[in-house]
Amino acid sequence: MTLAGGQAKKVAIVGAGICGSITAWYAVRQGFEVHVFEPDANKSSCSYTAAGMLAPMAELESANDHIHQLGLESIVLWSSIIDALDEPVFHKDNGTLVVSHRQDEGAFNQFVNCLKTKLGDHFSESCLLMDQQNLEPELKELGRSLYLKNEAQVDAQQALFALHSDLKKQSNWHQKQVMNLQAGKVNGEDFDWVFDCRGLAAKGEIKGLHGVRGEVITVQAPQVNIQRMVRVMHPRYRIYIVPRENHCYMIGATEIQSADVGPISVRSTLELLSAAFSVHPGFAEARILKLDCNARPTTLDHQPFIEHEAGLSRINGLYRHGYLLAPSVVAKAFAQLGLDVTSDLKQNSSMEYRDHEHCI
Numbered sequence: 001m002t003l004a005g006g007q008a009k010k011v012a013i014v015g016a017g018i019c020g021s022i023t024a025w026y027a028v029r030q031g032f033e034v035h036v037f038e039p040d041a042n043k044s045s046c047s048y049t050a051a052g053m054l055a056p057m058a059e060l061e062s063a064n065d066h067i068h069q070l071g072l073e074s075i076v077l078w079s080s081i082i083d084a085l086d087e088p089v090f091h092k093d094n095g096t097l098v099v100s101h102r103q104d105e106g107a108f109n110q111f112v113n114c115l116k117t118k119l120g121d122h123f124s125e126s127c128l129l130m131d132q133q134n135l136e137p138e139l140k141e142l143g144r145s146l147y148l149k150n151e152a153q154v155d156a157q158q159a160l161f162a163l164h165s166d167l168k169k170q171s172n173w174h175q176k177q178v179m180n181l182q183a184g185k186v187n188g189e190d191f192d193w194v195f196d197c198r199g200l201a202a203k204g205e206i207k208g209l210h211g212v213r214g215e216v217i218t219v220q221a222p223q224v225n226i227q228r229m230v231r232v233m234h235p236r237y238r239i240y241i242v243p244r245e246n247h248c249y250m251i252g253a254t255e256i257q258s259a260d261v262g263p264i265s266v267r268s269t270l271e272l273l274s275a276a277f278s279v280h281p282g283f284a285e286a287r288i289l290k291l292d293c294n295a296r297p298t299t300l301d302h303q304p305f306i307e308h309e310a311g312l313s314r315i316n317g318l319y320r321h322g323y324l325l326a327p328s329v330v331a332k333a334f335a336q337l338g339l340d341v342t343s344d345l346k347q348n349s350s351m352e353y354r355d356h357e358h359c360i
């Protein structure tokens with residue numbers, strides 16, 4: 001099965017969350033006639049809720065080597081993708097600081113041991129264990145910390161806006177819900193190939209695809225000056241604080257086995273905000289800008305899903321890793337169809353791809 005060769009193909013991308021947007025963006029660069037179908041005018045898709053962390057190390061606690069490798073590859077790709085977009089996207093690659101309160105050092109040590117086991121010899125290359133850290137002066141009171149050097153973040157909302165803005169200029173953008181999706185056909189119109197990137201809406205067609213609820217809070221905290229992503233280790237939950245522009249911080253995220261996308265609960269709000277306040281008292285006077293919730297499209301084994309048949313590819317199951325994985329997973333899907341869509345992006349990237357293969 002191939003998409004390569006021959007005259008420019010007419011392709012349809014159904015769904016323009018981060019998965020469909022990257023798929024469409026790669027397809028445009030291949031010179032295809034691209035049609036994007038996306039009905040969401042309210043910015044309510046899961047991709048708008050994400051914190052945009054590109055955290056292949058921190059995620060290793062619960063993810064496997066496959067996710068880790070794909071994540072490292074995506075970080076390199078993101079830096080070139082952002083450079084190529086017309087609109088600016090806030091992007092930082094200054095790593096993650098993992099911290100804990102002294103009474104929670106057990107949870108912290110467990111996390112460190114997990115990474116040491118999974119990364120083996122690569123641990124000291126990518127992580128720095130510190131008794132007293134100086135990277136974030138305002139968090140000095142906390143106990144030992146672990147610096148994950150190679151992690152990055154993108155502003156998810158800005159990245160989607162920039163991708164959509166390029167796609168609206170370079171492809172045929174249909175603000176429409178697709179009611180009928182088949183191999184080579186969308187709403188009755190013929191295409192050479194169709195990419196189904198509908199996230200959770202494709203659950204009827206992908207066995208086991210289900211939603212995992214996540215809640216996140218955005219605050220503006222003028223009294224807090226944190227430059228890096230921070231992960232707080234706690235025996236019951238892991239919470240992250242992601243710094244954005246203008247003293248804004250995203251505090252997240254819960255993980256609840258439910259596809260309910262109703263408003264955030266009081267319990268989650270209290271836990272997320274208390275955790276942030278316990279790390280830095282400056283969060284007490286923060287203003288709450290947004291309380292958000294969505295359901296992550298998740299497969300039974302929590303791995304990304306790629307499936308092809310003649311005229312149709314399905315890419316899905318990005319779970320809690322849509323931004324971490326989309327550039328590399330979508331590239332993998334194209335490679336399976338005979339197209340290398342990223343070699344120039346890798347060459348032009350200001351970041352080096354470090355292959356940590358077989359580290360687990």
Ligand SMILES: Cc1cc2nc3c(=O)[nH]c(=O)nc-3n(C[C@H](O)[C@H](O)[C@H](O)COP(=O)(O)OP(=O)(O)OC[C@H]3O[C@@H](n4cnc5c(N)ncnc54)[C@H](O)[C@@H]3O)c2cc1C
Pocket residue numbers: 014015016017018019020037038039040045046047048049050051052053054176177178179197198199200201213214215216252253254293294295296297316317318319320321322323324325
């Ligand atoms: C609280 C929270 C925090 C997160 N933080 C991170 C993070 O820090 N880093 C990270 O990598 N990931 C994160 N994620 C995960 C990430 O958001 C998801 O993995 C990602 O959004 C999935 O993208 P998607 O494009 O597959 O699905 P979606 O974003 O759901 O997009 C699917 C699109 O398909 C469209 N669609 C559906 N049906 C149709 C139809 N019939 N016709 C046309 N279009 C249709 C929808 O409107 C939607 O726009 C987070 C998720 C949550 C909930």
